[in-house]
Amino acid sequence: MKKWFIALLLLTVSAFTVQMALADKMSHKEYATTPIGECNACHKGEGIAPNHDADWVRGHRVVASRAGKNCADCHVQQFCLDCHQGGGIEADLSTRTFMRDYVPKSHRSNFLSIHPTKALDNPQTCTRCHDQSYCNECHARFPKGSLRIKSHLMLGPNGQKYSFGLGEHAIEARRNLQSCQTCHPEGDVCIQCHSSGKTSPHPRNWNSIKNNYKDRAGSRVCTKCHLPGTY
């Protein structure tokens, strides 16, 4: 068995070494201005069709994971940051402006109204570009009653009061907890009920992972609900 394993290992290493010797990854800088449609003129038959297909906005993540190695062949950092952190020095005419920053095409038409729906898709979508504080800074400026959260609707003087009876909030929160954090950054409203011991907020594997939090953030989080020494 050991011999087979060693033989397989040697074969694998040899295959990689030969492949590496034949490698010829060229710099693409001089082709930076080439229209995307013409990339196949060289890449046809190599299985390396252009990365920038119509789905590029969603699909470039894997291609860009080694930013200094792939994107930088053709682009400077500004190209990434104009979408990921705002800015805008080289946008085409179709690119919209949001105050001082350009916005990517995914934020089309009235994105301020549509984004709650979009944010409920992939939970990571917003946080790839925006820090949580970005969401909170905006939400905090809007008056209560102007935001329409399912579990908070139509109750209280400003239409934002949460009711246990509706039973929606647990479903909403577990599917997209980020949306809770945008208005309640410190989680104070959650703690009012969840620190009582009646409704544990923790996931099922909590006992096996709780020390990870203590090791990293110390008592910063635990003491929000528990007395020192009781967790």
Added chain:
Amino acid sequence: MGIKGFTRLLLLGSVLTASTAWSAEIHGRSSTQLLWFNNYFNDQRQIELGEYLRMSVTNLDKAGKASLFGYGRMTQDLNNGEGFNGRLYYLYGEYRGLFDKLDIRLGRQFVNLAAGTAIIDGGQVDLNNAGPIGLTVFGGRNVIFSLDEENGHGGDLALGVAAYLNGFKSTDLEVSWFRKWDDWNIARDTLGASVKQYLFNNLRVYGNTRYDVVSETFSEVLAGAKYYPTSNLVLTGEWYQSYPVFDATSIYSVFAVDRYQEAVFRADYTITEQIAVHGGYTRQWFEGGANGNIYQAGLSVRPVEPLQLNFEYDNNQGYNGKTHGFIADAYYDVTKSLQLSGGIAYDTYQRDVLSDDEIARLYWVGGKYRLAKNMSASLRVENNVNAVYDNDVQGRFVFDYDF
């Protein structure tokens, strides 16, 4: 941040002045912009004058290995009391090929690994050309941008380490670790991996994952394949799952959350040089039995050489509300120097079952005129008509100078 960023830009300017004595090459773009828009936060019209500057200084040394790169902006509100604002996106010095093996970057920069992404005030070192494995290490202050300013503490740090295959033509593989501190407490510990493999001259399989060490969960998993039966046709199939994670310093990090999954199928087909189409379907799964369906279709046509028309439609029907709408753009090259264009975005959306459909429309027109090889002026004006505004005209005038 505004003042800090401005000071750094000035510093860059002084470095540039000194660098000219070394026959360094200086290139970049100055973009002077006049913006007018509706400030959503105080419901006032706002007019701003902005200067966006990007520059690179290369060949700082005789061997051409040392360079400087910078990008920032300054804006001055002219009528609404928001005053001066500035942001420095990056400003770093780079030395490539030290001992023919090391690339070093120091300064503010964008860093990106499979395990995490950040803008840092710090350094990154790449070890390559030293065998089949390359290494990347970066660390520094984690720069967090808020709406207008920088938003962070002194103890916000980021550190990343990656090892990747180097020099393989058909294979890319990276494994990495990313740690983030929030005000001196460890906020994130993430392991990441990404892989791409080209097979049989017409297939690319790829995957990407992030494992959150604190919650001991895979926060993201992506596996996909792109198949190119011909060079004009791309077929894509992907499966993706995501599990929300939070900084360990946030109370939300100890709350139970649900997994999200989706499967994507797409086709991109360039029929001729004049016509390209694409279409896609995404199936979403939310735990607890809820589902969603997203349909997409697009068409790009160039009926005559100076005219290009683009159309995209999507329809999202899910538990999380309904949206459907389209974007249509047209571009017409009147002369080599003058391009005119315009477009519409139209969206119908229903936020929840208790509300009616709402409609958002956006109309825009624009033009760009190339005054010289290195100078151009452009104007874009858009009008938004939606549930919030009957009429919201905003736009920008831009004068670009390349040097």
